Every structure is written in structure tokens, then in C-alpha cells.
Ligand code: FES
């Protein structure tokens with residue numbers, strides 16, 4: 361045995377002068393796991409196994425890994441599962457976003473360093489799918505994305521509940537004194553009752569739909585429920601597809617193109633999808649050298665209707681979207697707005713994928729173009745003196761009566777200040793004020809958390825105030841709603857104009873003009889700028905690396921050194 365096979369365990373064998381010996385060693389160690397010689401000579405499919413006792417959304421991953429392995433073995437390759445970082449939204453401090461790039465870095469390194477001819481990436485929870493697609497784009501290893509799938513909604517006293525729009529809805533009622541402590545405790549056990557990702561069109565679901573649009577999985581695989589047997593068949597197919605990619609390679613760099621990213625933006629808009637998806641798509645596209653332009657997003661938003669009626673903006677759950685025809689039905693409806701010549705991992709064009717699907721559609725959840733949920737897209741970008749590099753607003757989740765607001769602002773200096781004062785009975789605030797949170801962007805130790813959904817001050821909530829204009833340099837949950845301006849760039853910690861805003865300043869939001877302006881004299885701003893203190897650098901570890909390398913929201917808050925060379 362002296363020749364290096366073109367694939368399988370022989371791939372990327374270390375070369376310390378005697379490559380044959382390196383391969384010999386690798387095989388003898390792999391043989392200790394009980395594989396036959398025949399198995400060790402097969403091509404290899406790596407499986408990113410993100411099961412974790414901390415990640416409820418990935419509870420089904422062990423079962424999915426088994427099903428992927430069946431698919432790989434039946435198609436004639438050797439499946440090798442490996443662990444990576446796994447991120448679950450509610451389980452991480454300061455926020456899962458702070459670690460998305462770590463998971464992307466880990467996954468990229470393992471995809472590149474370990475011998476594999478193709479990969480299946482098993483993700484699901486909000487940050488995992490973006491991290492894995494960023495990794496795949498950089499490693500450029502042919503990779504199938506397999507999501508865990510959405511959880512089922514739980515029937516409860518004549519309604520249905522699923523994480524996490526209903527969590528927020530009930531919590532807001534509890535804060536307003538409308539739901540008792542006992543009742544909120546009872547509901548706690550009903551909000552997430554099966555394995556899988558949040559059951560609404562939050563970030564996880566939006567990213568699954570985007571991954572399918574980019575071609576990383578079959579279209580219906582974006583929405584099949586986590587607990588359905590179809591999900592296991594899809595896992596088996598993902599294994600077989602990965603093996604097919606060895607002889608018919610389609611690389612991530614062929615999937616992530618200017619056209620497919622624009623299709624993904626259209627889908628994001630038509631879904632009324634999560635604002636977070638915009639940051640993640642910018643990061644994924646950026647790895648492939650494709651830029652997501654906020655002005656372009658805005659132009660697309662003007663001509664892309666919202667067609668999907670799911671929570672948090674509408675009525676249904678992901679299981680309804682799937683049963684209504686899922687991504688096939690949605691893309692068929694959007695057909696004339698899409699670039700139909702983008703391809704998927706089978707090499708099929710988008711047009712072929714749409715045509716191959718069943719023609720069924722349930723109009724309750726996926727509307728016709730002439731009867732949309734909204735004639736324009738769910739997101740708009742804003743620019744102005746408060747956001748020179750842009751900000752975004754999910755207008756489909758906002759209150760139109762607040763779209764044109766000029767008002768006094770109440771500023772919170774950071775998360776701690778917000779927590780300390782928002783429910784203070786003596787807080788000087790009226791429903792007409794604009795609430796502003798600063799120092800919560802990607803550069804801060806908070807790591808751009810989902811804190812942009814500032815709570816309505818208790819003293820106002822009690823009197824029935826449900827929405828106010830809120831602004832920040834952080835994100836909000838894909839399952840949240842309100843007139844909320846997010847991702848203001850540059851962020852306060854980078855010395856953006858947001859850093860200079862003070863309580864009492866007047867701020868103007870105009871959705872019609874797509875503007876966000878700070879109405880303060882330049883001389884006064886210059887005085888404040890001179891007094892501004894940059895934040896302290898973290899001393900070590902991941903926090904330090906993030907601080908030194910993290911880019912702003914319009915670049916996806918990726919790490920600068922992980923972008924393609926020459927940028
Ligand atoms: Fe994992 Fe919502 S917490 S998808």
C-alpha cells in the first residue's frame with residue numbers, strides 16, 4: 361500500500377516527508393474503531409454532529425446522524441460524524457451571536473483539516489445554520505445542509521402555542537398585570553413541547569428557508585417538522601446526496617452567488633422573515649465575496665410582497681407553512697421575481713426545482729400575488745445622520761401609525777442601565793417618546809444581543825401601551841414585533857453618531873423617506889464627540905479576538921480575517 365487514493369481517508373494526509381507513512385498511520389488508527397479494510401478505502405462523508413445537552417433545538421440530532429449514516433452507507437461511502445461547537449439561543453451568555461463566528465471558525469477548520477470528500481452539516485437553532493454555511497463557504501467543501509426542522513405547536517385551551525412568539529405575547533400580558541404568576545408558570549411548560557426549532561417564522565425558520573433558496577438542501581426540507589418521519593427520510597437523502605456530490609461536485613462557491621443571494625433576499629422579504637437573517641445572510645454571502653447591499657434590499661422590498669402568513673407577524677406556525685406547500689409553493693408564487701437559473705446541489709435550476717414540486721398550495725398560509733399579506737416586503741433599510749451606514753426596520757411587525765415620528769428620546773447607555781431604569785416608576789417617559797439603547801452592538805461585551813426589543817416601561821404597559829418607537833445598535837429576536845429600528849451602524853461602541861445621542865435630543869424616523877436622523881446641531885455634536893471615550897479592550901481570549909476583528913452589522917458582524925483574502 362504505497363499510493364495515495366484520490367479520496368477518502370487519503371485526502372489531505374499530512375506530509376512530514378513520508379506521505380505514505382502518514383496515511384498508513386491514519387488507517388491503522390482508524391482501523392482500531394473496527395472498520396474493515398473495505399470500509400476504510402471508501403470515500404468519506406463527514407457529518408457535523410451538533411447534538412448537545414445544552415441545545416434543545418438539536419434534541420433529534422443523534423437520530424438524524426443515524427439516518428444520514430444509513431444514506432451514506434447505502435450509497436457506498438463511509439460516514440464519519442464529528443462534534444463541533446453547538447449553540448442554543450437561550451443557553452448562552454452574553455448571547456449566542458457572540459459565538460456564531462466561533463462555531464463558524466471551528467466548523468471551517470474541521471471541514472478543512474479532517475479527511476472528507478463531502479459533508480452533511482446538521483444545524484437548526486438560529487446561529488448554527490449561519491455558522492455552518494459560513495464555514496462551508498470558506499472551506500468550499502461540497503456540503504449538504506440538514507436542519508433539525510421546526511417543533512410542533514401545542515394545543516392549549518382552544519389555542520395553539522409554540523416558541524417563541526407566544527412566549528413573548530404571554531410575558532407582555534404578565535408584565536401588564538393581565539396574566540397571573542400561576543398562569544404564566546403553567547404556560548411555561550406548554551411553549552416548547554417537541555424537539556426542533558422555534559415553531560414560528562423566527563430566525564431558525566427563516567435561515568432554513570434561505571439555505572434551501574441558496575440550494576444547500578431540497579426545498580421542502582426547509583420546513584418538514586422535526587418529529588415527522590419525513591425528516592428522517594430527508595436525513596437519509598442528505599447522506600445519499602453528499603455521496604453523489606463526490607462524483608458530481610457542486611461546491612458552496614457555486615451556490616452562493618450574486619443571483620442566489622438576491623433570491624434569498626426576496627424570500628426573506630416574502631416570508632416577513634427575521635431581521636437577524638439579514639445579518640447572517642450578509643456574513644454567509646461575504647464569505648463568498650458577495651455583498652448584501654442595504655439599499656438594494658430596500659429596492660427589492662418595494663416590489664416583493666409578503667405572502668406568508670405566519671407568526672410573529674401573522675397567524676400560522678411552521679407546520680402550517682409546510683402543509684400549505686412550503687418553499688415550493690412560495691417560490692412558485694414569486695417566480696417572475698426570481699433568478700431562475702441558480703442551481704442546487706443536484707445541479708437542478710431553481711425553475712426545475714419549482715416545477716418538480718407538487719402544485720398544491722393552501723392560500724390560508726401562502727397567499728397569491730394578487731392577494732398578499734402586504735403588497736410590499738417585510739423589511740426596510742434606513743439611512744441618515746443617526747445611521748450613516750444603515751439601520752433596518754421590520755415594517756411588517758411594526759405599527760404604521762408610528763412610521764413617521766419625530767420625538768424626544770430617552771437614552772439608555774447600555775444593557776445594565778436599561779435593566780436598572782426601564783421599570784422605575786419615576787422614569788420620565790411618555791408613550792410618544794423614542795426609547796434608545798446604545799452600546800449593545802457587535803463590538804461590545806454584550807455581543808449584539810437580541811435586546812433591541814426594549815420592553816415597554818411597566819408604568820406605560822399597565823395603561824395599555826403596546827408599542828413605542830425603539831432604536832438600538834443590537835438585534836431583536838426573529839419572533840418579536842414592534843416599531844423597532846435595529847442594527848444601527850456604525851454602532852455606539854465604534855464611535856458612531858449613536859454614541860453621541862443624549863436623553864432629551866430630538867430624533868426623527870421617517871419610513872416613507874427611509875431616514876433616521878438625529879436633530880442636534882453639529883457644534884453640539886462636535887463637543888460631545890471630543891468628550892467621547894472609546895470602550896475598553898477585552899484583555900484575552902475570544903472576547904479580545906472579537907473586539908479586534910468583528911465587522912459591523914452591514915458586513916454580517918463577521919470577523920475581518922475570515923473574509924476572503926484581498927477584502
Ligand atoms: Fe433554537 Fe429558537 S431557540 S430555534
Ligand code: MG
Pocket residue numbers: 449486558562563564837838839
Ligand atoms: Mg430566535
